[in-house]
Amino acid sequence: xxxxxxxxxxxxxxxxxxxxxxxxxxxxxxxxxxxxxxxxxxxxxxxxxxxxxxxxxxxxxxxxxxxxxxxxxxxxxxxxxxxxxxxxxxxxxxxxxxxxxxxxxxxxxxxxxxxxxxxxxxxxxxxxxxxxxxxxxxxxxxxxxxxxxxxxxxxxxxxxxxxxxxxxxxxxxxxxxxxxxxxxxxxxxxxxxxxxxxxxxxxxxxxxxxxxxxxxxxxxxxxxxxxxxxxxxxxxxxxxxxxxxxxxxxxxxxxxxxxxxxxxxxxxxxxxxxxxxxxxxxxxxxxxxxxxxxxxxxxxxxxxxxxxxxx
Amino acid sequence: xxxxxxxxxxxxxxxxxxxxxxxxxxxxxxxxxxxxxxxxxxxxxxxxxxxxxxxxxxxxxxxxxxxxxxxxxxxxxxxxxxxxxxxxxxxxxxxxxxxxxxxxxxxxxxxxxxxxxxxxxxxxxxxxxxxxxxxxxxxxxxxxxxxxxxxxxxxxxxxxxxxxxxxxxxxxxxxxxxxxxxxxxxxxxxxxxxxxxxxxxxxxxxxxxxxxxxxxxxxxxxxxxxxxxxxxxxxxxxxxxxxxxxxxxxxxxxxxxxxxxxxxxxxxxxxxxxxxxxxxxxxxxxxxxxxxxxxxxxxxxxxxxxxxxxxxxxxxxxxxxxxxxxxxxxxxxxxxxxxxxxxxxxxxxxxxxxxxxxxxxxxxxxxxxxxxxxxxxxxxxxxxxxxxxxxxxxxxxxxxxxxxxxxxxxxxxxxxxxxxxxxxxxxxxxxxxxxxxxxxxxxxxxxxxxxxxxxxxxxxxxxxxxxxxxxxxxxxxxxxxxxxxxxxxxxxxxxxxxxxxxxxxxxxxxxxxxxxxxxxxxxxxxxxxxxxxxxxxxxxxxxxxxxxxxxxxxxxxxxxxxxxxxxxxxxxxxxxxxxxxxxxxxxxxxxxxxxxxxx
Numbered sequence: 001x002x003x004x005x006x007x008x009x010x011x012x013x014x015x016x017x018x019x020x021x022x023x024x025x026x027x028x029x030x031x032x033x034x035x036x037x038x039x040x041x042x043x044x045x046x047x048x049x050x051x052x053x054x055x056x057x058x059x060x061x062x063x064x065x066x067x068x069x070x071x072x073x074x075x076x077x078x079x080x081x082x083x084x085x086x087x088x089x090x091x092x093x094x095x096x097x098x099x100x101x102x103x104x105x106x107x108x109x110x111x112x113x114x115x116x117x118x119x120x121x122x123x124x125x126x127x128x129x130x131x132x133x134x135x136x137x138x139x140x141x142x143x144x145x146x147x148x149x150x151x152x153x154x155x156x157x158x159x160x161x162x163x164x165x166x167x168x169x170x171x172x173x174x175x176x177x178x179x180x181x182x183x184x185x186x187x188x189x190x191x192x193x194x195x196x197x198x199x200x201x202x203x204x205x206x207x208x209x210x211x212x213x214x215x216x217x218x219x220x221x222x223x224x225x226x227x228x229x230x231x232x233x234x235x236x237x238x239x240x241x242x243x244x245x246x247x248x249x250x251x252x253x254x255x256x257x258x259x260x261x262x263x264x265x266x267x268x269x270x271x272x273x274x275x276x277x278x279x280x281x282x283x284x285x286x287x288x289x290x291x292x293x294x295x296x297x298x299x300x301x302x303x304x305x306x307x308x309x310x311x
Numbered sequence: 312x313x314x315x316x317x318x319x320x321x322x323x324x325x326x327x328x329x330x331x332x333x334x335x336x337x338x339x340x341x342x343x344x345x346x347x348x349x350x351x352x353x354x355x356x357x358x359x360x361x362x363x364x365x366x367x368x369x370x371x372x373x374x375x376x377x378x379x380x381x382x383x384x385x386x387x388x389x390x391x392x393x394x395x396x397x398x399x400x401x402x403x404x405x406x407x408x409x410x411x412x413x414x415x416x417x418x419x420x421x422x423x424x425x426x427x428x429x430x431x432x433x434x435x436x437x438x439x440x441x442x443x444x445x446x447x448x449x450x451x452x453x454x455x456x457x458x459x460x461x462x463x464x465x466x467x468x469x470x471x472x473x474x475x476x477x478x479x480x481x482x483x484x485x486x487x488x489x490x491x492x493x494x495x496x497x498x499x500x501x502x503x504x505x506x507x508x509x510x511x512x513x514x515x516x517x518x519x520x521x522x523x524x525x526x527x528x529x530x531x532x533x534x535x536x537x538x539x540x541x542x543x544x545x546x547x548x549x550x551x552x553x554x555x556x557x558x559x560x561x562x563x564x565x566x567x568x569x570x571x572x573x574x575x576x577x578x579x580x581x582x583x584x585x586x587x588x589x590x591x592x593x594x595x596x597x598x599x600x601x602x603x604x605x606x607x608x609x610x611x612x613x614x615x616x617x618x619x620x621x622x623x624x625x626x627x628x629x630x631x632x633x634x635x636x637x638x639x640x641x642x643x644x645x646x647x648x649x650x651x652x653x654x655x656x657x658x659x660x661x662x663x664x665x666x667x668x669x670x671x672x673x674x675x676x677x678x679x680x681x682x683x684x685x686x687x688x689x690x691x692x693x694x695x696x697x698x699x700x701x702x703x704x705x706x707x708x709x710x711x712x713x714x715x716x717x718x719x720x721x722x723x724x725x726x727x728x729x730x731x732x733x734x735x736x737x738x739x740x741x742x743x744x745x746x747x748x749x750x751x752x753x754x755x756x757x758x759x760x761x762x763x764x765x766x767x768x769x770x771x772x773x774x775x776x777x778x779x780x781x782x783x784x785x786x787x788x789x790x791x792x793x794x795x796x797x798x799x800x801x802x803x804x805x806x807x808x809x810x811x812x813x814x815x816x817x818x819x820x821x822x823x824x825x826x827x828x829x830x831x832x833x834x835x836x837x838x839x840x841x842x843x844x845x846x847x848x849x850x851x852x853x854x855x856x857x858x859x860x861x862x863x864x865x866x867x868x869x870x871x872x873x874x875x876x877x878x879x880x881x882x883x884x885x886x887x888x889x890x891x892x893x894x895x896x897x898x899x900x901x902x903x904x905x906x907x908x909x910x
Contacts, residue, residue, distance in 0.1 A: 203686075204692055204693040204701075206646070207683070207692075207752075207755070208704060209651055210651060210678065210682060210683045211678070212676075212678035212679070212705060212708045213704060213708045214675070221696075222693050222696075225695045225696075226693070226695055306695070307695075308695055
C-alpha cells in the first residue's frame, strides 16, 4: 500500500463523496456489454426474436396455406421477374413438400422453439436453483430426502412421463413446457446442490451468519451469486437440449401439431428430403445453429461478467 | 569451500499482464556445514529464488545467471543430469508436509524409493538405512511408522518423515522452505532441534528460507535479508540481529512480537483493565462434541470432544487471550459462543441473558453486540461482493429500516477508521492484499460498534509487519469503542501483547487461566510451560540458551485417555472408558491451574 499524502487524501475524500456503491448486477451488466461476442449474439438473437414476433407482416404468405402448384420449390428471390413472384411475392426460402412458404414457416417455428427453449429452461432454472440451493444449504436428513425424491423422478422414463401427462390432461401446448421443464430441473438441482454444499463450508458464509443475515438472505446474497458460473454454463447447454427435446416429442406426435410447426419439426421434415430439396433442411437448421451459437456466446459472456475476478 | 554458489541469479515470470521480475540478479553462497537463512516477507521472491536454483521453476519462469554446486553448473543442465544431484546431494523440505507425500504409498516405501534410486541400494540396505535415519530424526517406533500411510501421521510426524526422506541419502545441502510454518510452536521447536542436530552430527549445510525472525535466530549462522527480489542486507547472525543496518531489517525485527518483551515502545498496548466493570459474558461448562462415524455397515458413533467443559467470564473492556495448539478447540469454542456451531452442553450468558432461551429473532438481533474477525481475510469475504457491500452486510441485516445513503456514509466512515480509502468502496477483495482485506474484515466486525469481538486467529495469516499494523488497529479501535475482545491465536507472543487475561486450552479443556503476566512469568501447568518455552525469540543468544521442554505427542481426541495426558496417575488404561475429569484449582487469586502430575 503506497502512503497517501494529506492533499491527495483530501482529494480522494471529495471524490469518495460522489462514489456510489455498486452491486454485482450493475457491474455484471457493464462487463457483459464490453464483451463483443455477447453483444453481437444478443443483437442477432433479438433480430430473430423480432422477426418471429412480426412474421405475419414480413411476408404475404401464411404458414398453413399450401400451394400445390409450387411443391418443393427452390428459393427464387434472385428471379424477381418471374410470373410466380408477380402473383404474390418471392418465396425467400423456397417452399416445402406441400408448397407452403418456408420463410414464414421458419419464423413461426422460431416462435415455438424459442418459447419452449426459454420458458422450459426458465422453469427448470427457477425450480432447480431454489430446490438445489435449499437442499444443499439445509443439509442433513432434509437434503437426503429431497435428493432421493430427485432420484425417483430421474428414474421415470421421459417419454413415459410425457405420455402419462398427455393422457391425464389431454393434448395441450402448455403441457410441453411443463413436461420438459419438469425433467430438466433435476440435473440443475443436482449441480446447484453440489456447489452449495461446497460454498456453505466457506468462511464468508459463516461471516454472514455472524452478521445476522437470515438463511434466506444467505442463499440469495451469497450462495446463488456464487453458483451462477456453473449454472449459466449449464443453462446454455439446456436451451439447445430443450429445443431438441421438443422436436423429438413433435416427431412422435406428442408435441406441436401440423400445420403449426417448430424448428425441430421443420428439420426432421427437411432431413427426409435432403437429397432433392436441401433448402428445406438448410434454412431451419441454419436458424437453429445460429441461435444455439448465440446462446453459447451469451452464456460465456454472462459467466465472465458475473465473476468479478475476471475483469 | 562453498557447497552452493549462486551468482547473478535472475528470475522472470512471463504472465499475461507482462513480465514479473521476481528475483533481481542476486548472489550468495552456502558454505560447508553452515546454516544460511534467507528471510523476507511473502512476495519477496525467496522461494522462487530457491526453486530457480534447483531447476524447479514453474513453466512460465525464466532463469538467468549461474548456480554452482561444488563447481558444477546447474543452470541449463539437462533434466536427467539434474536429477542425479537433486534428491541425493541437494534435497528439499517444503512447507506443507501433506502435499509433499504421496497419499497411496506407505511412508517406508517412499523413504526407501529415493535411497534405492540414488544410492542403488538393495531393499534390505535401504530399509536399514531408513530405520537408522528415523532414529536420528527421533521418530519413535520407526518400524511401525514405515508401514503407515501419510494420512495416519500427525503434521509434525509427516514433516519429520520429510526430513528423513531428505537426509537418508546423506545430502551435502538441505534446502528447507518454510519447514515449520504450518506447524504448531511445540512441534516447530522439535523440528528445529532436529535440524540443528543434523547440522552438527552429519555436517549437512542448510539453506533455510523463512519469514520468521525467531526461527532464523534459532539455527542460522548467516542471514540474507530479502525484499522485492533483492538482498538488502547480509551478514553473520549477530550483525543482523544486534547491529542491523538496513531499515527493512530493523523493521522486520521490530514488527515481530516478542514473548519476552511484551511492552515495547512504538507498539500499542491494551487499555488498562478495570476489574469493577460488569461481567459481559459468562460461559459455563461449554461442551461441543462432534459425532465421528466409526466402522462400516452398522456405524458406531464416537464423540470427538472438540470443546470439553470450558468455563470463563469476560468483563466489559477486557481482552481474553485464548491459546493452544491446532486441534485444541479454540476456534470451535469461538463459534459455539456465537452460536455458529451447536453446542452439546453448557450455557452462554450474555449481559444476564441466557442465549439458549432467546428466540431465533431475538438472537439475530443480539448479534449486533458480538462479532467475529476470521483468520483468512480472503476466504471470509464473499468474492462476488464489493468490500462496501461486505462491510454493509451487518448494517443491512441488523439495523432495521436503515436507508441507503446512511449505509454508505457509515461504510465510508468505517473505511477511514480502518485506514482504507473510502473511494475503494466498489472494489472486490481480490484486488487487495491480505492485510487490506483483513482491514475490511475488521471494518465489518466493528461497523455495528459491538460490545465484544472475537478475533479467531485474526492476524495469523499475515506477514509480521502487516500483523503488527492490524494488532495496533484492533487495539486502537478497542480503546475508541471500549469493547471486549476474545483474542484467539496460536502465537503466544501476540497474545501476550494484547491480552489482560490468558486461557490455555489443550484438547478442549482449560489447562491454565490467569492474568497475562502471571501466565507468562509464573506458569504452573507443564503444558503452559512447554508452550511458552517453544516460542522462538528473535534474539540468537536468548533463543539458543533457553531450556527445551519436551511434550508428549498430541494424542487422538477420540481417545478418552487424551484428557489425562498430564494426569497419568488417574488414567484408566482403556480408550473408551469414562475418565476422571481434572479440576481447575485456584493456586493464587484469579490464577487457575488444571490438576496435573508433579513434574
